Amino acid sequence: MPTARLNGELITDWESFHTECEKVFGFPDFYGRNMNAWVDCLSYLRDDDGMSKFVLKENEVLTIEVQHSEKLRAAAPDIVEDLQFCVAMINERCEDYEETATLKLALL
Structure with missing residues (x-):
């Protein structure tokens, strides 16, 4: 599974x-x-539209x-x-199009 840190x-x-x-995306x-x-950049990760280095299958x-989310918070x-x-919001947009959510947030 791809991960952006x-x-x-x-x-x-x-x-x-x-x-x-x-830098990361x-x-x-x-x-x-x-x-x-x-x-906008992360809404269409399955479309390979050049808005991110990540392209999802x-x-x-x-x-x-x-990482270090407690310091950020x-x-x-x-x-x-x-x-x-x-x-x-991005994941809800996916659901509206009857697609699987594209993002998972992990605060470590």
Whole structure:
């Protein structure tokens, strides 16, 4: 199962969150560095649209591991909350299209 590992020690604010995500997910140069753009880049992982370095096969799930999540939660609890919300939203979008969810969030 593919896994994207975000280092929670490196994320202290929105700027560092988007920098870490650009690196880990391989977002394109025109990535908007906001949560709308984050959702756009990760919404169609099975379509190989060039928005992420991850391309999922049918029924495959990308696990997003947030390492040192307790440090991230202490430094920026709003980022953890928005991350959980956006992962759920992307998975709900999959359900709307009668597809298997594409993301799993693991706070480690």
